[in-house]
Amino acid sequence: MTHMLFVLAAAVAAATAPTPAEILEQSPADAWRDVAPGDLLLMDVGDRHRVAIELAPRFAPAHVGNIRALAGAGWFDRTAIVRVQENYVAQWGDASGAVAFPLGFERSVKVDYSLGGLPPAFDALPFADSYAPATGYSGGWPVATDGRAHWPVHCHSMVGAGRENPPDVGNGAELYAVIGHAPRHLDRNIALVGRVIDGMQHLSALPRGTGDLGFYKTRAERARIGGSRLASDLPPAERPRYQVLRTDSPTFDAWVQARANRRDRFFVQPAGGIDICNAMPPIRRIAD
Amino acid sequence: MTHMLFVLAAAVAAATAPTPAEILEQSPADAWRDVAPGDLLLMDVGDRHRVAIELAPRFAPAHVGNIRALAGAGWFDRTAIVRVQENYVAQWGDASGAVAFPLGFERSVKVDYSLGGLPPAFDALPFADSYAPATGYSGGWPVATDGRAHWPVHCHSMVGAGRENPPDVGNGAELYAVIGHAPRHLDRNIALVGRVIDGMQHLSALPRGTGDLGFYKTRAERARIGGSRLASDLPPAERPRYQVLRTDSPTFDAWVQARANRRDRFFVQPAGGIDICNAMPPIRRIAD
Numbered sequence: 001m002t003h004m005l006f007v008l009a010a011a012v013a014a015a016t017a018p019t020p021a022e023i024l025e026q027s028p029a030d031a032w033r034d035v036a037p038g039d040l041l042l043m044d045v046g047d048r049h050r051v052a053i054e055l056a057p058r059f060a061p062a063h064v065g066n067i068r069a070l071a072g073a074g075w076f077d078r079t080a081i082v083r084v085q086e087n088y089v090a091q092w093g094d095a096s097g098a099v100a101f102p103l104g105f106e107r108s109v110k111v112d113y114s115l116g117g118l119p120p121a122f123d124a125l126p127f128a129d130s131y132a133p134a135t136g137y138s139g140g141w142p143v144a145t146d147g148r149a150h151w152p153v154h155c156h157s158m159v160g161a162g163r164e165n166p167p168d169v170g171n172g173a174e175l176y177a178v179i180g181h182a183p184r185h186l187d188r189n190i191a192l193v194g195r196v197i198d199g200m201q202h203l204s205a206l207p208r209g210t211g212d213l214g215f216y217k218t219r220a221e222r223a224r225i226g227g228s229r230l231a232s233d234l235p236p237a238e239r240p241r242y243q244v245l246r247t248d249s250p251t252f253d254a255w256v257q258a259r260a261n262r263r264d265r266f267f268v269q270p271a272g273g274i275d276i277c278n279a280m281p282p283i284r285r286i287a288d
Numbered sequence: 289m290t291h292m293l294f295v296l297a298a299a300v301a302a303a304t305a306p307t308p309a310e311i312l313e314q315s316p317a318d319a320w321r322d323v324a325p326g327d328l329l330l331m332d333v334g335d336r337h338r339v340a341i342e343l344a345p346r347f348a349p350a351h352v353g354n355i356r357a358l359a360g361a362g363w364f365d366r367t368a369i370v371r372v373q374e375n376y377v378a379q380w381g382d383a384s385g386a387v388a389f390p391l392g393f394e395r396s397v398k399v400d401y402s403l404g405g406l407p408p409a410f411d412a413l414p415f416a417d418s419y420a421p422a423t424g425y426s427g428g429w430p431v432a433t434d435g436r437a438h439w440p441v442h443c444h445s446m447v448g449a450g451r452e453n454p455p456d457v458g459n460g461a462e463l464y465a466v467i468g469h470a471p472r473h474l475d476r477n478i479a480l481v482g483r484v485i486d487g488m489q490h491l492s493a494l495p496r497g498t499g500d501l502g503f504y505k506t507r508a509e510r511a512r513i514g515g516s517r518l519a520s521d522l523p524p525a526e527r528p529r530y531q532v533l534r535t536d537s538p539t540f541d542a543w544v545q546a547r548a549n550r551r552d553r554f555f556v557q558p559a560g561g562i563d564i565c566n567a568m569p570p571i572r573r574i575a576d
Contacts (some may be wrong), residue, residue: 086489087444113557128416130563156375156469167556180492181444181469181565185550188557201374201496205469208489262473268455269401269476275418275563277469 020258023251024282029253033140035242036075040231041071045081046194049202052240053159053177053194056141059152060191062109063161067193068173068230073102075173076228079263081206085214087180090203091162092225093173101173109171111191114151119143122150123247127260127273131184135276137247141195142276144187152192155182155277159194179204181226182277197242197283241286252281308546311539312570319537320572321428323485323530326551328519329359330528332370337490340446340528341465341482344429347440348479350397351449354460355481356518361390363461364516369494373502375468378491379450380513381461389461397459399479402439407431410438411535415548415561419472423564425535429483430564432475438478441566443470447482467492470565485530485571529574540569 016024041053057064070076076092078099083091101107119138122145129135132144135153142153154160159177163170170191177196196203206223209216216222231239245252254277261270306314329341345352358364364380365389371379389395410433417423420432423441430441442448447465449567451458458479465484484491495512497504504510519527533540544567549558 064435084493086492127418129418130415131559131561165553184566185547185555185559185562187559189550189555204374205372205493205495209494259473262477265453267473267477271473271475273419274473278472 017263018258019263019264020255020262023255023258024245024284027245027249027251032243033246035069035244037232037234037239038068038230039194040233040240040242041067041194041228042234043071043076043228044226045199045202045206048226049199049255050227051199051202052197052242054197054242054244055194056152056192057113058139059141060111060172060193062106063111063170063172063191063193066109067175069102069104070173070233071228072104072233074228075099075102075105076225079225080222081203081216081225082222083176083213083215084179084203084206084208086208088178088183088214089096089160089176090179090206091174091176093162095173096220105171105173107171108168110168111170113167113188113191114149116149118147119145119150121248125256125274125276125279127275129230129276131187137281139246140247140281142280144276151187151188153182153276154178154184154186154190154192155280156180157193157196157200157280159196160186161191161193163190175192177203182275184277195280197244198240198285240288241288243284245282247281255282292393303571305546305549305551306542307552308550311543311546312533312572315533315537315539319534319539320531323532325522325527326356326518328528328530329355329482329516330519330522331364331516332493332514333490336514337487338515339487339490340485342485342528342530342532343482344440344480346427347403347429348399348460348481349447350394351399351458351460351479354393354397355463356391357392358461359516360392360521362516363387363390363393364513365512368510369491369504369513370510371494371501371503372467372491372494373462374496375464376466376471376502377448377464378467378494379462379464381450381463383510383561388389393459393461395459396456398456399458401455401476402437404437406435407433407438409536411540413544413562413564413567415563417564419475425569428532428535428569430484430568431487432564436528439476441470441564442466442472442474442478442480443483443568445484445488445568446480446482448474449479449481451478465491468517470563472565483568485532486528486573528576531572531574533570535569543570557562 101175124136161170162174412424448459451464548562
């Protein structure tokens with residue numbers, strides 16, 4: 001990422017450097033990638049509040065295969081938000097354990113919580129991290145690496161597959177989204193399956209559960225899930241379109257450096273650094 | 289913190305190391321400090337949802353003096369939550385600008401966003417940070433330092449004093465709490481005045497505003513503030529009592545290391561590190 005250093009030098013030199021928002025406004029079309037309809041999980045929370053999740057099949061292929069099977073069958077529509085723990089997660093699934101799984105669903109799937117080798121197509125962040133020797137992006141997803149292996153990281157809005165104590169019992173039928181400060185101690189301990197790319201507030205602003213670990217104590221507290229499906233199962237004209245800023249684009253490098261060294265009028269002291277979870281790739285929805 | 293290294297070695301050696309929760313349960317009484325009633329700001333949000341804030345006078349003495357004057361006059365009771373921005377802040381104050389300030393309030397106060405020298409009574413965290421050469425605790429508060437100066441940091445639940453673009457226009461009449469991932473780029477740019485130590489969910493689960501920066505568009509969306517006062521203005525029998533784990537206690541060191549190297553049954557891979565905002569000093573309320 002030698003071009004990052006040039007961007008940094010330019011930002012320091014120019015008192016009128018563009019703000020992060022201006023950098024995005026001026027970005028070329030090819031700095032953005034489309035979210036594939038087959039990776040776009042849509043669901044409603046409670047009163048038709050739409051949440052959109054981009055799935056990350058590379059990190060947990062069997063879990064994502066299960067999630068696609070569940071979404072295709074409308075299985076999540078018979079589930080609810082069962083847990084909202086302050087500064088931690090909102091979690092949904094079938095609390096009764098009674099909703100039959102569709103064909104193609106595997107109850108027990110294995111996952112490698114970390115993947116061997118350096119991250120492929122790695123765009124490194126040039127700043128220190130409290131949890132790993134290096135962080136950055138692989139195929140656009142936030143990852144950490146120790147040089148021998150790499151793994152996706154638990155930033156705000158990331159979606160994981162809940163499990164019990166044995167490490168191989170998660171299967172994608174119980175999902176959670178991070179709603180608070182990044183719980184990075186979960187990295188390499190739970191399968192991450194995607195990221196909420198729209199409607200995060202419909203999960204994060206839910207009432208907190210008052211039971212242990214933020215579980216709701218009564219059925220009445222649970223918000224229903226509805227309308228769950230993959231965008232690829234909708235007619236093309238009805239599919240919402242999202243784009244994610246490519247982490248291998250000069251626009252992304254400039255945006256990271258502008259975020260790490262804020263020169264907007266408000267700021268008196270640029271930070272000089274940024275952590276991976278404050279540098280999640282920007283998302284935009286393309287108008288219908 | 290050489291004793292931290294011994295704790296680390298012990299944790300690695302012992303397969304049955306205590307969990308973070310067990311460490312707190314077994315803590316001696318002298319590992320905890322009382323929150324002083326004169327530093328304990330109480331307020332209700334909306335339908336009498338109590339929020340408790342510990343003030344940090346050392347970092348922003350004039351702001352905290354103003355906040356004490358406002359609380360003593362019940363001034364915040366004529367204000368409301370005006371802004372809730374997803375993954376950022378909940379903010380309250382007098383949106384009308386019409387509520388008269390009490391005696392003792394100073395409209396314009398100066399603050400040093402960073403304080404000279406190393407942090408006094410510094411308990412360093414032995415892990416890297418993305419934003420500063422070192423982080424830790426000073427007098428129990430989370431701080432960062434570059435060796436020449438130190439400053440409090442914007443972790444989840446920290447409370448700051450909103451301001452406009454000129455750096456010296458904040459005065460404590462407009463406050464915000466961090467409700468998402470730590471926005472550390474605000475460090476050294478805004479006065480931090482305290483930390484929410486109870487009732488955080490009454491701020492973080494509020495509906496997000498749909499205006500620019502999460503401001504509510506209509507008056508009807510705003511949750512009223514009520515019952516604001518300092519605990520020291522209540523009769524002693526009515527004061528809630530809180531304690532914060534002392535960051536200079538062996539219990540705190542053991543808790544940090546257990547959080548950085550989780551060995552609870554759930555975990556398969558300890559992180560080996562932790563960031564300052566995932567290691568905020570634990571709080572407990574003493575039963576009445």
